[in-house]
Amino acid sequence: MKKGHASYLMLVYGLAILVVTLLLAALMFSARNPFSGKEEIRVNSDVEVDLLNYVRTPLDIDGQSFTMADLIVYSYYKKDFSKVEEYTKNLLNPVYKDMCAYTITYFTPDFDFHVVNNIDDIGKDIDTAEISILGLNEEVINVMVTQIC
Amino acid sequence: MSKGEFNIATDQYQFFLVIPAIFMSLIIVTMLIAPYSKPETSDMDHFVIRKNLLYSAECLAFSDNRVYPGIVDTNKFEENRLQKCLGISGNTYGVILKLSFDDANKVVFVNKQMTDRINFCLREGSFMCSDENVYVLVSDGIGLKKGILNIKIVGFEK
Numbered sequence: 001m002k003k004g005h006a007s008y009l010m011l012v013y014g015l016a017i018l019v020v021t022l023l024l025a026a027l028m029f030s031a032r033n034p035f036s037g038k039e040e041i042r043v044n045s046d047v048e049v050d051l052l053n054y055v056r057t058p059l060d061i062d063g064q065s066f067t068m069a070d071l072i073v074y075s076y077y078k079k080d081f082s083k084v085e086e087y088t089k090n091l092l093n094p095v096y097k098d099m100c101a102y103t104i105t106y107f108t109p110d111f112d113f114h115v116v117n118n119i120d121d122i123g124k125d126i127d128t129a130e131i132s133i134l135g136l137n138e139e140v141i142n143v144m145v146t147q148i149c
Numbered sequence: 150m151s152k153g154e155f156n157i158a159t160d161q162y163q164f165f166l167v168i169p170a171i172f173m174s175l176i177i178v179t180m181l182i183a184p185y186s187k188p189e190t191s192d193m194d195h196f197v198i199r200k201n202l203l204y205s206a207e208c209l210a211f212s213d214n215r216v217y218p219g220i221v222d223t224n225k226f227e228e229n230r231l232q233k234c235l236g237i238s239g240n241t242y243g244v245i246l247k248l249s250f251d252d253a254n255k256v257v258f259v260n261k262q263m264t265d266r267i268n269f270c271l272r273e274g275s276f277m278c279s280d281e282n283v284y285v286l287v288s289d290g291i292g293l294k295k296g297i298l299n300i301k302i303v304g305f306e307k
Contacts, residue, residue, distance in 0.1 A: 017169040046200075049218065050283060053220070094297060095297050
C-alpha cells in the first residue's frame with residue numbers, strides 16, 4: 001500500500017471515531033440524558049412513618065388500653081392473630097385504599113408467624129420498613145411492612 | 150521508509166486513532182455504570198417536603214420535651230406556620246394538606262400561588278405533582294387519635 005493512501009484511510013477512520021465520540025459525549029452530558037436508568041427501588045415513600053404510627057396506635061379492647069405493639073406481642077403468645085388482623089385492616093385499608101398494596105409480616109429471627117395484607121400478590125418495585133418489638137422474655141418480634149403504589 | 154516518515158505516521162496514528170479510542174472507551178464505561186450509580190432524584194424534593202412536615206417540630210410533629218415524628222399536632226395545622234416552616238413562597242411549591250381524624254376534616258393550603266395550579270397536574274406538562282396518604286396519629290390536646298394525612302404537592306417539572 002502506498003504511504004499516501006494509508007494516511008488518508010487513517011485520517012478518515014480517525015475522524016469517524018472522533019465524531020462518534022463527540023456525539024456520545026453530547027448525548028451523555030445533555031440536560032436529559034437518554035442513558036440514565038431509573039432506580040428500581042423507591043426511597044421516597046413515607047412507609048416508615050406508617051409503620052411507626054401503626055405499632056404505637058392506641059387501642060381499646062374490652063375496656064383495656066393497648067397499643068398495637070402490645071396486641072402483636074399478646075397475639076404472639078396466644079397464637080391467635082384474629083384481633084391483629086381485624087385491627088390492622090381497619091387501620092390501614094382506609095389509608096392505602098385501592099392506590100397501594102401492602103403486606104405486613106410478623107416474624108421472629110427464626111420464622112415468619114403471620115402475614116396480613118390487602119392484596120395477595122405483591123410485585124416488584126416495593127418500599128419496605130421494619131421495626132422490632134421486645135417480647136416478655138426479651139424475644140425480638142419483628143414487624144415488616146411492604147408496600148407498592 | 151526513512152526514520153522521519155515513520156515518526157510522522159506514528160503521531161498521526163496516536164492522534165486520530167488511539168486518543169479518540171481511549172475517550173470512547175471511557176464514555177462507554179461511564180454509560181454502562183451510570184444507571185447503577187445514579188439514583189432517580191426527580192421527586193426527591195417532594196420527599197424532603199413530606200419529611201419536613203412529618204418529622205420537624207417546626208412543622209406538624211407533636212413535641213413536648215422531645216419530638217414525636219409522625220404524630221400530628223392539630224395546633225400546628227395552620228397555613229402561615231407551615232409556609233414558614235417549609236420556606237416555600239412564590240413560584241416554588243404548593244402543598245395541600247387534608248387531615249382526617251374521627252369525623253373531622255381539616256384542610257390547609259400552603260402557598261396558594263402554587264396550590265391554585267393543582268388542576269394542571271391532571272395532564273402531563275411542566276408541572277410535577279405528588280399525592281400520598283400517610284397513616285398518622287393526631288394529638289388534639291385530649292389524646293392520640295388515628296388519622297390519615299393526605300399530602301398533595303405541586304411543583305414545576307425539573
